[in-house]
Amino acid sequence: MSETRKIAIAVNGRIYEETVPVRVTLADFLRHQLKLTGTHLGCEHGVCGACTVLFDGRSARSCLMLAVQADGHEILTIEGIAPDDTTLHPLQEAFRDNHGLQCGFCTPGILTTLLEFLRDNPNPTEEDVRIAISGNLCRCTGYQNIVAAALDAAARLRTQTAQSGS
Amino acid sequence: MKPPDFAYHDPRTTADVIGLLSTLENAKLLAGGQSLMPMLNMRFVLPDHVIDLNRVEGLSYINERGDTLEIGAMTRQRDIEFSEVAKKKCPLMHEAISHVGHRQTRNRGTLGGSLCHLDPSAELVSVAAALDAKVSVAGKNGTRSIDFAAFPAAYMTPAIEFDEMLTAVSFPCWPARHGYAFIEFARRHGDFAIVSAAALLEEDANGKVTRASVTLGGMGPAPVRAREVERALIGEKIEEKRLTDICETLRSLDAVDDIHAPASYRQQLAAVLPRRALLKAHRRLTGGAQ
Numbered sequence: 001m002s003e004t005r006k007i008a009i010a011v012n013g014r015i016y017e018e019t020v021p022v023r024v025t026l027a028d029f030l031r032h033q034l035k036l037t038g039t040h041l042g043c044e045h046g047v048c049g050a051c052t053v054l055f056d057g058r059s060a061r062s063c064l065m066l067a068v069q070a071d072g073h074e075i076l077t078i079e080g081i082a083p084d085d086t087t088l089h090p091l092q093e094a095f096r097d098n099h100g101l102q103c104g105f106c107t108p109g110i111l112t113t114l115l116e117f118l119r120d121n122p123n124p125t126e127e128d129v130r131i132a133i134s135g136n137l138c139r140c141t142g143y144q145n146i147v148a149a150a151l152d153a154a155a156r157l158r159t160q161t162a163q164s165g166s
Numbered sequence: 167m168k169p170p171d172f173a174y175h176d177p178r179t180t181a182d183v184i185g186l187l188s189t190l191e192n193a194k195l196l197a198g199g200q201s202l203m204p205m206l207n208m209r210f211v212l213p214d215h216v217i218d219l220n221r222v223e224g225l226s227y228i229n230e231r232g233d234t235l236e237i238g239a240m241t242r243q244r245d246i247e248f249s250e251v252a253k254k255k256c257p258l259m260h261e262a263i264s265h266v267g268h269r270q271t272r273n274r275g276t277l278g279g280s281l282c283h284l285d286p287s288a289e290l291v292s293v294a295a296a297l298d299a300k301v302s303v304a305g306k307n308g309t310r311s312i313d314f315a316a317f318p319a320a321y322m323t324p325a326i327e328f329d330e331m332l333t334a335v336s337f338p339c340w341p342a343r344h345g346y347a348f349i350e351f352a353r354r355h356g357d358f359a360i361v362s363a364a365a366l367l368e369e370d371a372n373g374k375v376t377r378a379s380v381t382l383g384g385m386g387p388a389p390v391r392a393r394e395v396e397r398a399l400i401g402e403k404i405e406e407k408r409l410t411d412i413c414e415t416l417r418s419l420d421a422v423d424d425i426h427a428p429a430s431y432r433q434q435l436a437a438v439l440p441r442r443a444l445l446k447a448h449r450r451l452t453g454g455a456q
Contacts, residue, residue, distance in 0.1 A: 002171050022174035022216075025207070044167035045204035049270060058244070058273040064203035065274070066196075068174060069220055113270060134355045135268025 007071035011036065012080025020067045027051040029067035030077060038078040038108050042137065049136035052109035053077050059116040078108035081115060090156040091115060100149030102140035110136045110146060118154050122161070126151065169206035176218040180225070180304055180333060183217060187329040188306055190215045195331060197240060197279030200271045225278070225333060228252055235337045239278025243290070247272060255339040258296060258364060262289040262348040268356045278332045284322045284388070286422070287359040289348065291318075292383035295391055296364040297337045305330035318388035344368050345451030347443040350383070351435050353426075359384050360427045363439035365447040367404070373452070375399045380440050385421045385432055392416055392440060404448035406441070413441040 002021040009016050011034060020029055027044075030036045030053070042048035044063045051062040054076035062075075081089045091111055094100065101107045110133055117124070117132040124132070129150045130143070138146060175190075177183050187193060194213035196202055197220075205211045219225065225240035228249045235255045237246065243266050246252050246259065253260040266272055266280070266289050280290040281301065294301075299314040303326050312325060319325040326332065340346070350362035362383035368376045378399040380392040398412045414437050421432035 003173055005174070023169045023171055025169065025203075028168070044207050046200060046271065049268070052270050055273070059270045060274050061200075061270050063207065064199050064271075066169075066174070066199075066203075066218075068176070069199075069218060117269065131355055132269060135270050 005068045005071070007068055009067075009070045009072070010074045012075070012077060022066065022068050024067045025063050026053070026055075026065040026067050026070050026075070027062035029070075030062060030075070033067075036077050036079050040105055040108055042105065047137070048106070048109070049113065049133075050106050050109040052112045052136070054112055054116060057116070059113050076112070076115075078111060081111060089115075090160060091118070091153040094153035094156055095146075095149045098149035098152055099145045100141070101146075106136055106138040106140075110138070114150050114153065118150070118157055122154060122158055124151070124154055129154075167207050169203075170209055170212050172213050173215045174218065175215060176221045178221055178223055180222060180331070183219065183222060183331055184304060184306060184329065186215070186217050187331065190217075193217055195219055195282075197282070198242065198271075198275040199279075200267065200275040201279065201283040201285070219331075230255060231336075233339050233341075235339055237277050237335050237337070239332045239334055240276050241278075243267075243272040243275045243277065243280070244269070246277060256293075256297065256337055258346040258348055258366060259290070259293045259337065261346065262293045262362075262364065265289050265348070265350055265352075265356070265359065265362070277335060281317070281335065282324050282326070282332055284318055284324055285358070286321070286387055287350075287362065287384035289350070289359070289362060289383065292362055292364050292381050292389045293348070294335065294337070295383075295389035296366060296379050296381040297339075298379075299338070300336045301332055302334040302336065303330045304333045309333065311336075315391070321387040340366055341368065343451070345447030345449075347446035347450065349439055349443050349446065351439065358426070361385060361432050361435035361439055363443040365440060365443035367399075367444065367447045367451055369404070369448075369451060373403050375402050375404065378444075380444070382416065382419070382436055382440065385419055385436060390419060392419075395440065399444075404444060406445060409441045409444055413437050413444075416440060 040050040042050035046064045053062045193215035196218045225238045227238040229236045247263045294314045301312045345367035348364045350359035352359045364381040366379040378396045382390045417433045417437040421429040423429040
């Protein structure tokens with residue numbers, strides 16, 4: 001029988017105390033145990049980037065971590081990026097307005113990746129954006145609109161920061 | 167695509183890790199997990215015990231000690247990437263690390279994990295070879311130091327015992343005034359390099375090379391130091407035509423033949439990339455003047 005551990009983990013600001021089999025990945029824990037199915041699993045070996053979440057504010061592939069490793073840590077998933085149930089995050093708005101997604105499977109991983117990237121690089125070039133999302137595979141868009149959406153999001157976030165700062 | 171069943175251990179000290187390694191059969195150390203986790207998911211490895219190093223104290227640091235940079239085994243690649251001291255003392259490592267996977271993997275991936283996994287095209291492995299790094303390995307009888315040249319024992323196999331663990335890596339840094347370049351050929355940014363080249367240069371007041379380090383990654387199981395090229399460069403002025411001739415000898419190096427590229431293609435890169443890396447290193451050393 002599988003070994004289990006009790007863990008306490010903050011996901012999107014909410015504390016969960018759960019018992020998990022030690023071999024379960026963080027991605028499967030989020031999806032199956034917490035029912036947060038916004039985190040997608042494409043390849044399950046760290047290539048596609050769909051399962052990217054923020055682990056203590058840093059982007060990480062949740063298929064390449066065990067849930068037990070998240071004990072005592074903070075996770076942000078796609079479900080946690082919008083400010084409330086009826087308002088989209090500027091990054092989400094930019095993706096909607098620029099057709100930055102088609103089927104949407106890769107989108108959660110791309111948004112979490114960009115959330116960290118734009119926080120650290122508020123004024124990126126197109127090349128910076130392309131490098132930032134080089135670890136995320138999208139088979140629909142050809143990336144063009146993803147890059148456009150990311151640059152638009154950067155501009156929106158800069159405006160937001162300037163307004164809240166003044 | 168799920169990890170197999172295993173017993174999980176998360177020790178807090180290096181001594182506890184060594185204790186576990188000495189008593190448990192078929193145990194694997196889990197560092198950043200960017201290689202071991204895919205291998206577990208794909209069941210390429212079936213350990214009975216996974217010993218997680220992420221809660222072990224004191225293995226994550228970047229220390230400047232005179233002209234060496236000492237980096238703890240569990241230091242994240244990201245922390246090296248954004249370390250001002252690492253950038254200043256080992257600009258080659260800073261340049262190489264931007265080629266290591268992607269931001270999401272560098273946030274988790276560690277220096278020690280990369281060196282012990284010993285992927286033939288791993289950038290940090292090449293950097294360790296280029297800088298003649300020394301690897302500290304802890305075991306039951308204390309800590310020993312291994313010259314990096316002796317660290318790769320075989321394909322993806324470091325020369326450490328089953329009850330030992332890598333704790334730190336010491337990189338001898340080059341003087342403030344040196345040229346450096348790390349370049350690689352990969353199909354896409356962040357992919358495994360087919361071949362990489364690392365170059366380090368020192369020149370005298372007349373522009374003649376006094377010291378050179380040239381390393382090729384991706385050719386075989388471990389990085390190759392191009393010692394003959396390094397010797398041939400001494401006393402030379404860096405100039406494209408002469409470099410082309412000197413580096414042409416690298417075409418005869420052994421190279422692996424796999425799905426990513428035939429051996430002859432790697433040999434072509436082996437002749438071309440070091441020349442480009444040396445020219446880039448020279449331009450940096452001389453402030454852009456040719």
